[in-house]
Amino acid sequence: MNQTVETILNHRSIRKFKDEPVTKEQIHTIIKAARQASTSSNVMAYTIIGITDTSLKEELYKVSGHLHVKNNAHLFIFCGDLNRINQLADDTVSIEDNLESTEQFIVATIDAALAAQNATIAAESMGLGICYIGSLRNDINRVNELLELPQHVLPLFGLVVGHPDHQPDIKPRLPLEAVYHENKYLPFQEQQKFIEAYDNEIEQYYQTRSSNTKIDTWTDQMIRKFSQPTRMDVSPFVKQKGLNKK
Ligand SMILES: Cc1cc2nc3c(=O)[nH]c(=O)nc-3n(C[C@H](O)[C@H](O)[C@H](O)COP(=O)(O)O)c2cc1C
Structure with missing residues (x-):
């Protein structure tokens, strides 16, 4: 088995980090890996926001309720982003119908997820640990406000990175x-x-x-999870942001 596959198969989410920073170079390598992920038609319909302001991190922690959102070496927020494309079009072309379609919403969420998973593998290959943070969608409107996201940009999930301070057992998967x-x-x-x-x-x-x-x-x-309606405010939020409308 080669080292890349070994790294991937050795994945476990890390929720406790040492009080030790990651270097700027490590952060840049992680972002470079994210950037190099495949992307639908080269649209690159995502933006990554790095949280360096501790008071902002504290606010995001309050939304998520997970201590590892506060206690980590670095927090990235992955956003689906069609704002960039919208801004490219001048008044002579109409792109709104297409931009606001379910198809482009899917493109943006896939692009962001692929970039994040490349970031994950890069971080883990450097001996760092990661955990995805979907619980930021516990209050998607608040995260939107905190990050000052424009129309057509959605905060999808966070990714915390740092030096692992525990070694959980690898969780088995479906056969x-x-x-x-x-x-x-x-x-x-x-x-x-x-x-x-x-x-x-x-x-x-x-x-x-x-x-x-x-x-x-x-x-x-x-069964327990799916019998509880979850984050039902996400759907109207996405539509308000001008995505997944058509
Ligand atoms: C999109 C996404 C969102 C997640 N959100 C959270 C989260 O908010 N908090 C958390 O502790 N773990 C979160 N996780 C981690 C999952 O719970 C974890 O990946 C899963 O239970 C499998 O465990 P493993 O990663 O240790 O193998 C998330 C994972 C993904 C892919």
Whole structure:
């Protein structure tokens, strides 16, 4: 196995960091890796905002409720961004219909996610730890206001980076057969045995991992999670920002 694949397979989210900075060079390398991700038609429909102001970090921590949003070496916020493209068009061309379509919303979210995952792999390859922060969408309007985002720019998630101060066990994933189907979609009934196997595996993992042990299965977790309406303000927010409207 080569080192890149080893780094990827060694991933675990890090939620506790040493009080040790990352260098400017490391931050730049992470951003360069993010920039080099594939991007739909070279649109580069994303912007990364680095948070260096500690009072702003504190406000973002309040939105997320997660201590690792405050205590880390660096916090990046990944935004889907179609503002740049909108600004390019002068009055002689009308791009609004296209810009505000679901298609372009998907382009922007995918571009941001691909850039973030490249950033993740770069950071992890340097021995740093990361955690994605979707909980910034607990109050997407507040994050929008704090970052002074213009129309057509969405705060999608954060990424915290730093020197790991713990080494959580690697979390098992759904078996390959459940997530990789050949030629056509595998009916759910045929996926079920793989899901059951995963439930057993993750139940064991939760009971025996080095911290935060609990009794739970993936199926139970997912049913609980999806039976709670979550962040229902995101949809009207996205539309207000002029995205995913058509
Ligand atoms: C888009 C996204 C948002 C996430 N948001 C959070 C978050 O707000 N807080 C957190 O502690 N972990 C967050 N995570 C981390 C996931 O919980 C984690 O990746 C998942 O449980 C698998 O665990 P692992 O990364 O340790 O393998 C997020 C992950 C992704 C991809």
